[in-house]
Amino acid sequence: MPELPDPIRYTLRFPAPHTHYVEVEGTFPTGAKPWIELAMAVWTPGSYLVREYARHVEGLTAHSPDGTELSLDKSRKNRWRIHTHDARTIVVTYRVYCREMSVRTNWVEDGFALLNGAPTFLTLAEDVARPYDVQLLLPEAWQISITSLPAAPGGTAHHYRAADFDTLVDSPMLAGNPAVYTFAVDGKAPPPAFVKYQTEGLLAGVKYDPKHVPEGTLLYLSNCVFCHGVPGVDKGGNVRNLGYVPTEMIANLKDIVFKGPFRDQGMPDFTGKLKEEDIPKLQAFIQGTADAIRPK
Numbered sequence: 561m562p563e564l565p566d567p568i569r570y571t572l573r574f575p576a577p578h579t580h581y582v583e584v585e586g587t588f589p590t591g592a593k594p595w596i597e598l599a600m601a602v603w604t605p606g607s608y609l610v611r612e613y614a615r616h617v618e619g620l621t622a623h624s625p626d627g628t629e630l631s632l633d634k635s636r637k638n639r640w641r642i643h644t645h646d647a648r649t650i651v652v653t654y655r656v657y658c659r660e661m662s663v664r665t666n667w668v669e670d671g672f673a674l675l676n677g678a679p680t681f682l683t684l685a686e687d688v689a690r691p692y693d694v695q696l697l698l699p700e701a702w703q704i705s706i707t708s709l710p711a712a713p714g715g716t717a718h719h720y721r722a723a724d725f726d727t728l729v730d731s732p733m734l735a736g737n738p739a740v741y742t743f744a745v746d747g748k749a750p751p752p753a754f755v756k757y758q759t760e761g762l763l764a765g766v767k768y769d770p771k772h773v774p775e776g777t778l779l780y781l782s783n784c785v786f787c788h789g790v791p792g793v794d795k796g797g798n799v800r801n802l803g804y805v806p807t808e809m810i811a812n813l814k815d816i817v818f819k820g821p822f823r824d825q826g827m828p829d830f831t832g833k834l835k836e837e838d839i840p841k842l843q844a845f846i847q848g849t850a851d852a853i854r855p856k
């Protein structure tokens with residue numbers, strides 16, 4: 561059996577989330593080469609704009625496992641060349657500024673983090689499909705993480721594995737205080753104090769099955785959150801928060817998600833990406849969240 565290429569391992573830390581930074585530590589196999597080149601995506605599947613994520617990467621340094629600092633050059637706008645000095649693996653650290661809740665970008669604040677692969681992870685500039693391990697080390701007050709990535713084998717909590725870079729880039733991660741997300745699931749927990757939601761104009765009256773909320777949460781996270789924000793929890797980026805749209809918009813969600821009328825305004829067509837049976841799950845998450853935060 562051919563040996564699997566060594567994984568790239570990341571550890572993400574949030575030492576001061578109110579400053580909107582995630583600290584990233586990546587361990588890269590060098591394949592015994594004298595130097596390796598790390599790259600950051602400049603584009604994302606599904607997004608038509610070329611985005612220069614590299615401009616949010618700050619303070620990049622590299623060292624060998626014994627702590628020796630390694631020299632590096634920025635070979636291009638989104639590439640770093642690191643001299644390995646014969647180390648078998650090297651460790652790279654950097655911080656990413658995360659305050660852009662829009663398509664395929666990142667958001668970090670006191671109560672939660674919403675991370676997308678492309679603006680977060682540097683990868684080896686090479687043609688090898690490797691697995692990626694991601695360990696989230698969360699602030700004490702944060703207890704959960706949600707992503708469609710499977711748990712890493714033998715992993716601890718908040719430890720995930722992506723089979724390859726494309727999967728990593730296509731799997732946003734949400735982490736934070738459980739109250740934010742579980743209050744929508746069972747409707748009992750009060751929203752946490754940092755949630756500055758507005759109760760006026762909250763969505764009402766869309767029929768849904770509460771059993772669909774957990775799956776709807778994942779679907780929403782993977783497909784909608786970067787444009788529309790977390791319903792009721794924040795106002796999102798430059799498009800409307802779906803917790804505050806007219807009832808018929810969510811009741812007729814299918815007609816908006818598949819070949820919908822907002823395509824010329826930038827709303828993607830999810831034909832082929834989502835299935836019809838995903839619609840009631842998304843409706844459950846959107847209406848369920850609005851119901852959960854409405855004062856009783």
Ligand code: HEC
Pocket residue numbers: 663780783784785786787788798799800802805806809810813816817822825826827828830842
């Ligand atoms: C790339 C960004 C983007 C993504 C991703 C996205 N949308 Fe949209 N959506 C838009 C834009 C832009 C509009 C039209 C302007 C507006 O409503 O603010 C819109 C409009 C809508 C509307 C109508 C809201 C109204 O009353 O104006 C609904 C409902 C909607 N989207 C649902 C979804 C759902 C569900 C998903 C995930 C499956 C999703 N969208 C993913 C950009 C996006």
